[in-house]
Amino acid sequence: MTTLIKQELYKISKRKTTYILPIITIVFMFLAAIMIKNVSESGDTAIDSAAYFVDLYSGLTWVVYLMIFAGSTIITQEFEFGTIKNLLYRKYSRTEILISKWMTLLIMNICYFVMTIIVAVFLKFIFYPDVTFDMTINNHSLFSAMLMNVLGNFLVTWIVLSLVLMISTLFKNSAVSVSVGIVFYFGASVLSMFQTLAIQKWDWLKWNPLNMLNVGRQVQSPEMHQMTQLSTNSMIIASFVYIIIFLAIGYYAFRSRKNI
Amino acid sequence: MDNILEISGLNKHFGKKIALDNVGFNIKKGHIVGLVGPNGAGKSTIMKAVLGLIGTDSGQIKVEDELISINNHPALEKVGALIEYPGIYPYMTGREHLKLYATGANAESNIDQIVEELEMTKYIQMKAKSYSLGMKQKLGIALALVNKPEFVILDEPMNGLDPQANKLLRELIVKQAKAGTTFLISSHILSELGKIADDIVVIEQGKIIADAPIDEITHADKKLIILETSDDNKARQILKENNYAVADENKVIIQQNKEVTLAKILRLLVESGIDINDVKHQNAVLEDSLLQILKDDEK
Numbered sequence: 353m354t355t356l357i358k359q360e361l362y363k364i365s366k367r368k369t370t371y372i373l374p375i376i377t378i379v380f381m382f383l384a385a386i387m388i389k390n391v392s393e394s395g396d397t398a399i400d401s402a403a404y405f406v407d408l409y410s411g412l413t414w415v416v417y418l419m420i421f422a423g424s425t426i427i428t429q430e431f432e433f434g435t436i437k438n439l440l441y442r443k444y445s446r447t448e449i450l451i452s453k454w455m456t457l458l459i460m461n462i463c464y465f466v467m468t469i470i471v472a473v474f475l476k477f478i479f480y481p482d483v484t485f486d487m488t489i490n491n492h493s494l495f496s497a498m499l500m501n502v503l504g505n506f507l508v509t510w511i512v513l514s515l516v517l518m519i520s521t522l523f524k525n526s527a528v529s530v531s532v533g534i535v536f537y538f539g540a541s542v543l544s545m546f547q548t549l550a551i552q553k554w555d556w557l558k559w560n561p562l563n564m565l566n567v568g569r570q571v572q573s574p575e576m577h578q579m580t581q582l583s584t585n586s587m588i589i590a591s592f593v594y595i596i597i598f599l600a601i602g603y604y605a606f607r608s609r610k611n612i
Numbered sequence: 613m614d615n616i617l618e619i620s621g622l623n624k625h626f627g628k629k630i631a632l633d634n635v636g637f638n639i640k641k642g643h644i645v646g647l648v649g650p651n652g653a654g655k656s657t658i659m660k661a662v663l664g665l666i667g668t669d670s671g672q673i674k675v676e677d678e679l680i681s682i683n684n685h686p687a688l689e690k691v692g693a694l695i696e697y698p699g700i701y702p703y704m705t706g707r708e709h710l711k712l713y714a715t716g717a718n719a720e721s722n723i724d725q726i727v728e729e730l731e732m733t734k735y736i737q738m739k740a741k742s743y744s745l746g747m748k749q750k751l752g753i754a755l756a757l758v759n760k761p762e763f764v765i766l767d768e769p770m771n772g773l774d775p776q777a778n779k780l781l782r783e784l785i786v787k788q789a790k791a792g793t794t795f796l797i798s799s800h801i802l803s804e805l806g807k808i809a810d811d812i813v814v815i816e817q818g819k820i821i822a823d824a825p826i827d828e829i830t831h832a833d834k835k836l837i838i839l840e841t842s843d844d845n846k847a848r849q850i851l852k853e854n855n856y857a858v859a860d861e862n863k864v865i866i867q868q869n870k871e872v873t874l875a876k877i878l879r880l881l882v883e884s885g886i887d888i889n890d891v892k893h894q895n896a897v898l899e900d901s902l903l904q905i906l907k908d909d910e911k
Binding site: 355359362366367368433434435436437438440441442443445446607610611612 | 685708
């Protein structure tokens, strides 16, 4: 398994996008930090400025997109380049191959989080020197509020990612899986107003996967409960259940694919 | 154990089409086996099944006496393969590909060796997206061979190779086979396999129609005498009357052996008043005998 993960990381390290996309993310984080400072300088309190740090100056949203891209290509590229045969005919089982890809994505995800946190701390020191780590937001220190936000975002990322991986193994096409991932992630925010109304009318709709994408925000601000109609714990558990279901369907499809 | 590969009772459907029909054959260790048949006969399907890439409806495949299935095939550890077309990451160089798959303590020296043997030094540091068809094919072959596998499966390896590369590959295969490596090679270029294979398995429409040592299939020991005479029809008739086996073709073709010698035939024909204009000798070649096998099977 270690060999397989090393090989996956080696392939990823040779791709230009592995470096270009994070650089673009860092540029966008810089732009966000500068823009927010210029636009809101007059009326903003230190607490508002702290909230931007908790969101890692939009970095968390970009991490989701980076992971949608990584997840949609990690399996489909093997089919598109014909390299899937080289991967599968070796001594390793399909289960090992797929799990090594999941683990590689997990490692990438953690690296991206570490990168955005470091950049955000750097940005905070440059642009918001009056925001300090001992400030409290929703009864949490600034740093732990940020970490909770990262963890919530981690769950959101993996709900989207597990869906993307499922679509990848079913359709073998990166364009399809990347579109589904983005539409799903985007759809959550676009449809949130409509969803709130729908959930009020049909209670069971609160269990739909789009609602789980609010888990990141609800971990931070528990009053989101009124919108999602689910307790934070229920949301976390339901998120894990969806991740497991999506991964399991993808796994089953990959394992039982009879013609490569 | 003598056999590195044992296949028996293999059946496979693609929709309504029968891809493999009760396929079975064995491969002896250290042999070069040619898998021959027209396009779409099922050559790649057999190879993919051996490599656990596709499932089959029934039958079994054993490599080194271990069963192969799509989800469990540890026996493939010592197998190298190139199937259909080489799988290549366009953003990586040739050497990076080899580095990706090379394992073991001698990985680096193995890479250097195969690059040299296949004469890829000039472009091995270039990104694979700039490779020509032949270069990609060589890289695919190098990937199959880099870990010095005991059993190598090559699907149409001569595809896209120029004559020089073709010769290089044949020499490399023969050299490795002498060192103990087993090869299963498919091709529709029969003469290419005839030059190197120990055994030939012929497949048509998913069925094995011949499986024998190359000598048996090519009848390489049998020489033909081809005559041009003043009256070919009469010559054929006289030879038949004297119990010679003559092919029913336009020319006068007789199979030569210890009993049937050129001297006897010439004497008989000249004595019968037929002039001999030309005499040719020819070894039976693989293409002809294979065509014969395919023809016989249709009857």
